[in-house]
Amino acid sequence: MRIGIDLGGTSITGAVVDEQYHILAKKTIPTRRARPSTAIIADMGRLALSLMDQLNLTVQEITCLGIGSPGILDKHGGIVIYSNNFDWHHIDLRGEISQYIARPVFLENDANCAVLGESLAGAARGVQSVVMITLGTGVGGGIILGKQLYSGFNQAANVIGHTTLISGGEVCTCGRRGCFECYASVTALIRIAEQEANHVPDSMLHHYRRQDGELTGKNIFDAAKQGDPCALKVLELYFFYIAEGITNVINVLQPEAVVIGGALSNEGEYLLQPIRQHVRQDVYCKEVALPQISAAQLGGDAGVIGAAFLKEYQ
Amino acid sequence: MRIGIDLGGTSITGAVVDEQYHILAKKTIPTRRARPSTAIIADMGRLALSLMDQLNLTVQEITCLGIGSPGILDKHGGIVIYSNNFDWHHIDLRGEISQYIARPVFLENDANCAVLGESLAGAARGVQSVVMITLGTGVGGGIILGKQLYSGFNQAANVIGHTTLISGGEVCTCGRRGCFECYASVTALIRIAEQEANHVPDSMLHHYRRQDGELTGKNIFDAAKQGDPCALKVLELYFFYIAEGITNVINVLQPEAVVIGGALSNEGEYLLQPIRQHVRQDVYCKEVALPQISAAQLGGDAGVIGAAFLKEYQ
Numbered sequence: 202m203r204i205g206i207d208l209g210g211t212s213i214t215g216a217v218v219d220e221q222y223h224i225l226a227k228k229t230i231p232t233r234r235a236r237p238s239t240a241i242i243a244d245m246g247r248l249a250l251s252l253m254d255q256l257n258l259t260v261q262e263i264t265c266l267g268i269g270s271p272g273i274l275d276k277h278g279g280i281v282i283y284s285n286n287f288d289w290h291h292i293d294l295r296g297e298i299s300q301y302i303a304r305p306v307f308l309e310n311d312a313n314c315a316v317l318g319e320s321l322a323g324a325a326r327g328v329q330s331v332v333m334i335t336l337g338t339g340v341g342g343g344i345i346l347g348k349q350l351y352s353g354f355n356q357a358a359n360v361i362g363h364t365t366l367i368s369g370g371e372v373c374t375c376g377r378r379g380c381f382e383c384y385a386s387v388t389a390l391i392r393i394a395e396q397e398a399n400h401v402p403d404s405m406l407h408h409y410r411r412q413d414g415e416l417t418g419k420n421i422f423d424a425a426k427q428g429d430p431c432a433l434k435v436l437e438l439y440f441f442y443i444a445e446g447i448t449n450v451i452n453v454l455q456p457e458a459v460v461i462g463g464a465l466s467n468e469g470e471y472l473l474q475p476i477r478q479h480v481r482q483d484v485y486c487k488e489v490a491l492p493q494i495s496a497a498q499l500g501g502d503a504g505v506i507g508a509a510f511l512k513e514y515q
Numbered sequence: 516m517r518i519g520i521d522l523g524g525t526s527i528t529g530a531v532v533d534e535q536y537h538i539l540a541k542k543t544i545p546t547r548r549a550r551p552s553t554a555i556i557a558d559m560g561r562l563a564l565s566l567m568d569q570l571n572l573t574v575q576e577i578t579c580l581g582i583g584s585p586g587i588l589d590k591h592g593g594i595v596i597y598s599n600n601f602d603w604h605h606i607d608l609r610g611e612i613s614q615y616i617a618r619p620v621f622l623e624n625d626a627n628c629a630v631l632g633e634s635l636a637g638a639a640r641g642v643q644s645v646v647m648i649t650l651g652t653g654v655g656g657g658i659i660l661g662k663q664l665y666s667g668f669n670q671a672a673n674v675i676g677h678t679t680l681i682s683g684g685e686v687c688t689c690g691r692r693g694c695f696e697c698y699a700s701v702t703a704l705i706r707i708a709e710q711e712a713n714h715v716p717d718s719m720l721h722h723y724r725r726q727d728g729e730l731t732g733k734n735i736f737d738a739a740k741q742g743d744p745c746a747l748k749v750l751e752l753y754f755f756y757i758a759e760g761i762t763n764v765i766n767v768l769q770p771e772a773v774v775i776g777g778a779l780s781n782e783g784e785y786l787l788q789p790i791r792q793h794v795r796q797d798v799y800c801k802e803v804a805l806p807q808i809s810a811a812q813l814g815g816d817a818g819v820i821g822a823a824f825l826k827e828y829q
Contacts, residue, residue, distance in 0.1 A: 273800050283802045330668055342767070346660065353769025354644055357800035364763040366682050367693075368756070377762070377797050379681075442682070448691070449678040453656070453767070455667025483691050486587050486671035488597045 202258060204249050204266045204302075205509030207311060207501070210234055210286045213241075214501060215248040217256055218509035222322035224502060226255045238292045246301025253302075265305045267508035268294060269314030273357055276308045276515060307511035311504055312359060313350045316343030317514055318503030319460050324495045328457045332450050333497070334361060335462035336443070339374070340382040346456070350514050362386070366445055381449075384442035387418045387465060394421045394435045404431030418465055426471070440472070444479030451492055452485045462497035469496055516572060518563050518580045518616075519823030521625060521815070524548055524600045527555075528815060529562040531570055532823035536636035538816060540569045552606045560615025567616075579619040581822035582608060583628030587671055590622045590829060621825035625818055626673060627664045630657030631828055632817030633774050638809045642771045646764050647811065648675060649776035650757070653688070654696040660770070664828050676700070680759055695763075698756035701732045701779060708735045708749045718745030732779055740785070754786070758793030765806055766799045776811035783810055 202225070207214045209232060216227040230248055232241060249266060253259075272284025279295025281287075295306045309317075316325070316333035325331040329348055335341035342361030344351040352358050362382035363375045370379030371389075383389055394416050398406035405424040410416050424432035447459055465472060477494050484491060497503060516539070521528045523546060530541040544562055546555060563580060567573075586598025593609025595601075609620040623631075630639070630647035639645040643662055649655035656675030658665040666672050676696035677689045684693030685703075697703055708730050712720035719738040724730050738746035761773055779786060791808050798805060811817060 273802055344767075346665075351660075354771040354806070355769050355800075355803040357803045358767060358769035360766040360799045363766045363799045364678070365680055365759050368680050368698075368759050375799050384682075445679050445682050450767075452674040452677045453658075453672060453764075454665075455669050455672035457668040485674045485677045485689050486669070488587055489669040489671045492668070 202262050203264045203509035204252060205314070205505035205507065206245055206249065206266070206268045207314065207504035207508060208232070208245065208268060208270045209311070210271065213245055213248060214505055215245070215252055216502070216505040216509070217252050217258065218506055222506050222510075224506070226252045227502075227505070228252055234287050238287065238289055239297060241287075242292075242294060242297040243301070246298050249298075249302050260303060263302070263304045265307060265512045266298070266302055267307045267309070267314070267511035268298070269309055269311040269504045269508040270294065271311050274308055274310060276352070276356055279306060279308050305512065307508075307515060309350065309508065309511050309515065310343070310352070310359065312341035312343040313352065314343075314507035314511070315341070315462060315497075315503040316345055316460065317350060317507030317510060318499055318505070319462070319497055319507075320345050321510055322506055323498035323503055324460045325458045330454070330456040331458040331460055332361070332454060332456045333460040333462050334447065334450070336385060336387055336465050337463040338386060338388055340386050340446070341462075344454070344456075345514075346454075348514070361446070361450060364446070364449060366442060381446040385439070385446050387463065389442070390418055390421060390435070390439050391416050393439060394432070397431055397435050401431045405429035406431045406435070422465075422468055422471070437475075440475040441479055444476045444483065447476065447494065448480050448483045451480065456492050459492050459494045460497050461494070462503065466496035472496070516576050517578045517823035517826075518566060519628070519819035519821065520559055520563065520580070520582045521628065521818035521822060522546070522559065522582060522584045523625070524585065527559055527562060528819055529559070529566055530816070530819040530823070531566050531572065532820055536820050536824075538820065540566045541816075541819070542566055548601050552601070552603055553611065555601075556608060556611040557615070560612050563612075563616050574617060577616070577618050579621060579823075579826045580612070580616055581621045581623070581628070581825035582612070583623055583625040583818045583822040584608065585625050588622055588624060590666070590670055593620060593622050619826065621822075621829060623664065623822065623825050623829065624657070624666070624673065626655035626657040627666065628657075628821035628825070629655070629776055629811075629817040630659055630774065631664060631821030631824060632813055632819070633776070633811055633821075634659050635824055636820055637812040637817055638774045639772045644768070644770040645772040645774060646675070646768060646770045647774040647776050648761065648764070650699060650701055650779050651777045652700060652702055654700050654760070655776075658768070658770075659828075660768075662828070675760070675764060678760070678763060680756060695760040699753070699760050701777065703756070704732055704735060704749070704753050705730050707753060708746070711745055711749050715745045719743035720745045720749070736779075736782055736785070751789075754789040755793055758790045758797065761790065761808065762794050762797045765794065770806050773806050773808045774811050775808070776817065780810035786810070
């Protein structure tokens with residue numbers, strides 16, 4: 202039995218996971234990230250203890266505790282070096298949480314926890330190498346090579362969202378211009394759709410926007426599925442951008458699998474089919490087997506399952 | 516003692532290399548690539564034999580023969596699956612060369628041989644992970660992770676030159692638009708410089724172009740070093756493009772070292788210093804150690820040295 206915790210900007214999810222990757226108990230609490238780090242980490246510790254209580258588990262029955270965290274980590278030292286989400290600087294996450302539960306604690310980037318979860322129990326089962334691209338507010342990246350999590354020599358790798366798609370293009374939160382994230386995140390989809398809706402006042406997109414005050418990824422897809430030409434045009438461009446970034450990943454890394462995560466992965470083949478078509482056409486080597494491209498299967502559970510199994514894959 | 520052969524579109528270089536990575540004998544012959552593959556491979560075999568002759572070596576004194584080849588390879592099968600340079604399709608390179616020298620034969624992408632050479636005996640000695648970016652007619656890529664050559668699940672990885680810098684930009688030979696190669700190759704440098712020279716008839720660039728009929732990487736650098744504003748402007752943009760691609764590599768892979776190869780690497784700090792400055796400014800994680808960025812040290816020898824040691828690093 203293991204405990205995995207996914208620390209997010211909005212909520213913290215903890216789960217008890219068995220050796221077959223089943224979640225036996227799960228609980229989500231609000232992060233309230235403006236609080237001091239000690240208060241947040243105390244809540245994470247108490248979350249773990251309450252999950253054990255729920256299943257009547259003793260501390261000896263827990264193999265380890267794994268934590269997926271945003272930011273830049275020193276995973277060997279158990280430290281969050283820096284997180285812009287939390288404004289954390291050199292927080293001893295492992296040291297502090299060990300006050301609550303005296304078991305080995307492992308720390309890893311949240312995106313890497315998600316790719317590990319999908320590789321153990323989701324879309325990338327049985328695969329040696331996989332790159333996960335998570336489309337959300339930003340674009341996250343997780344990489345497994347040779348069945349191990351990849352982090353680079355300084356543990357700061359996998360920032361796939363911040364590779365250039367259009368150098369000199371849209372201003373990115375990272376300070377550069379034209380990053381993949383600026384074109385393939387859900388934020389970007391909404392920006393592109395709102396611009397397009399402005400130009401086409403009789404479009405369904407424009408109608409949704411007026412009705413709801415803003416567009417969402419979901420209603421852009423809904424409008425396209427109902428045949429709205431404006432939404433179809435937006436998604437055609439959006440799928441192309443996603444495919445451009447995936448083609449880049451494939452040309453450089455050729456992983457066995459590419460997994461697309463985030464809420465949009467629920468769109469399944471509607472999202473995947475046009476992306477696969479672009480990739481097949483654009484990839485550099487057309488004479489070899491292509492990586493499989495699929496949607497994440499575990500949703501929010503990927504992070505806690507991956508976190509629970511960090512012990513074996515770092 | 517080992518033999519390394521670097522098969523290029525213009526010439527074939529072979530060398531006998533000792534266990535300390537010293538080249539004991541080296542010879543270059545023209546490829547004449549329009550010939551049948553059997554004739555080219557026969558020349559490669561005879562080249563190996565003539566090098567052994569030169570040093571009075573018996574076949575038993577040769578540990579192995581390694582070949583760096585362009586194209587898409589099945590290195591386990593010893594096959595060149597496809598090379599557009601040679602119009603080769605499923606050529607049994609290992610089988611054919613084994614008729615000339617009965618020692619174990621190893622095959623690898625030429626860019627990976629170069630990065631292996633630099634990692635064993637050149638700019639990336641002692642480093643666990645290195646990405647080499649070779650600026651030439653195109654932009655080549657070689658990757659070593661965890662001291663092993665990286666090739667992806669289908670042996671088609673490392674095509675760093677064909678990742679997007681400006682999606683929808685310059686038409687690339689690979690069929691996409693806006694690849695890194697379209698902006699960072701020497702071909703691209705010359706294109707940018709010729710466009711700029713056209714606009715500034717009193718520039719040194721324009722003068723060189725009129726005098727020599729065309730520009731070269733070398734005279735563009737020469738003009739800039741003499742203070743020609745037009746050449747300085749061109750190089751400013753060119754260095755930015757190179758840095759954009761290197762920043763992308765660093766954000767995703769965070770290798771310990773990035774090595775820049777190709778003829779321009781002779782420009783040393785004049786090339787490296789502005790690139791390092793851009794990278795430091797643009798890289799996603801500024802709170803961690805940055806990969807060292809340096810120029811290749813072995814020139815054309817990197818490929819044969821790397822090829823000679825494929826046995827241990829594939």
